[in-house]
Amino acid sequence: MATVKLKQVRKSFGNTEVVHGVDVSIDDAEFVVLVGPSGCGKSTLLRMIAGLEEITEGEIYIGDALVNKIAPKERDIAMVFQNYALYPHMTVFENMAFSMKLAGCSKQEQRERVDEATRILGLGDYLERYPRQLSGGQRQRVAMGRAIVRKPQVFLFDEPLSNLDAKLRVQMRTEIRELHQRLKTTSVYVTHDQIEAMTMADKIVVMNKGNVEQVGSPLDLYDHPANQFVAGFIGSPAMNFLKGVLVTVSAGRAVKFATDRILPAPASAEPDGREVILGVRPEQLLINTLASGESPSTKPGSDEATARQSSVDFESGVEAKVVVIEPTGADTQILCKLAGNDVVVVTRERHTFRPGDLIRLNVQDGNTCLFDPMSGGRL
């Protein structure tokens, strides 16, 4: 087991730089997930750790050793590939024992270590089968078995679950997590699926366009996103972004929308009149049932009227028009239009709204965020 350190790692293909100076440090026995949209450089980064891609600039340390110029096989790592990369002409046993065979281990040792791995993964009955004769989940396990038998210092996973169906994915997610708790091997896991990242990681590295946007624990990223990208990427359904202007009303700071309606804003030093984006998680929006069905009567006019109405609106909320209702069983997602913005509300209560209904939304206590509309940075 070992730590992994990336110092100002850069990667260029020809003249195009795809990874721009990444610094990440991974502790011993930590499970780190690199997450980001496709093309963000996360797989390239993983392949550089594995030694499958050359490092254009910067340094990668595994343990205390600088591995920039070291061949993959010398790095003491094991990798699980997206398409498993099982050798199709070898049985499960031969697949798992291949590295040991190359290393010249005795038949006895090969047998013992494969047996140990198959016991952990429940693959005992399949040792004589060929990859073709296995289901996706079983192949995935064989690929992990091939990694386990090598007893590496670091496990690398390159989107290992993306070829599985949804149910199996959830199951394998748990299995990989259990495996890590059991073996305590430092792991680097690449995925584009933020739910996988949230559920599996000790630490998440969010990447975008070759840069690291934020590093932190799953809940840390969820509650305190560093910028609009992280806020929108982490969490499902995604955070709602509402464009408005900062104002101060009798009840405190607020964001005023184009319709003159307001929602409470978190404390910030930004001046009134500044254009901002208010980030609200879908579950932070509360449907004001008392006001639902009521049509708004107060017409915005004078400043005084706005202020009066604003203080009322803190209680009664802003109006929104229901567009689509998606019940998922445990909770319901309601897509609506709020002052020209698409907004998703997640609620545990069951409502009988229909598309076109007007509802009123309020912000529950919690961490709403303000972002700069230009830079996307958090205010």
Add this chain to the structure above:
Amino acid sequence: MDNRNVLGALFMLPAAAILLTFLTYPLGLGVWLGFTDAKIGRGGEWIGFENYEWLWDDSVFRLSIFNTFLYTVVASIVKFALGLWLALLLNRHLPFKSFLRAIVLLPFIVPTVLSAIAFWWIYDAQFSVLSWTLMKLGLIDEYINFLGEPNLARASTITANVWRGVPFVAICLLAGLQTISPALYEAAAIDGATPWQKFRNITLPMLSPIIAVVMTFSVLFTFTDFQLIWVLTRGGPINATHLMATLSFQRAIPGGALGEGAAIAISMIPFLLAAILFSYFGLQRRKWQQGGSDR
């Protein structure tokens, strides 16, 4: 029900007629001629196995069998080795990759007779560019008689055949190489395989099905080769390069002995059948290629 069957038979009729006219009839005629003493301009009479009995004692015929085997075995092995090597080279990331691939195909595209004439010129006793170059380099004192000495002539014809046959092998194997997932090599690299171990443990086994197909075709083409030999040597010197195909033609058409020529041609069939059977078993889907079932 009846109607459907009749209709089905009707639909098959054109194909059956074409097959009968252009495949079964010539083959049947050849087989029949082999059992007659037909000469050009004179219909033959049935003489049973007399042609074959006579050929059995014919030293030239025996030599032609030996030549054919030598030609086929040596040329096929060299074609396979060179073809695989070329395919491996072309599978790498080279500059002008598609251009190089096109160039490799050239010998295959040029009509055989044309390339044979080119080789004839290259091998010519007086004007050979090879001899000229070697002379100028000071490596030899006199021009080499490439097509005049039995063993030299054999080597020369085999070389020409290899030159012509390599592109087919190379391009087919290249197609096979490209179906192998690069991830397998990456997995092997992490598993600690050296380049040779990757070739031995991944490339070769993954390529084996296509090698079986390509080499079967290559062997069949080489075994039945005619044009190249006929243009270069006409079987000479002293029958040293006579293949069964050229001998069959020479006896049947210039020699006029249609029956005997046909018998020689028919004698090739058992060997060809053996090659096909070999490939049939070689081509059977290996266990790892079979999907699905639990057994």
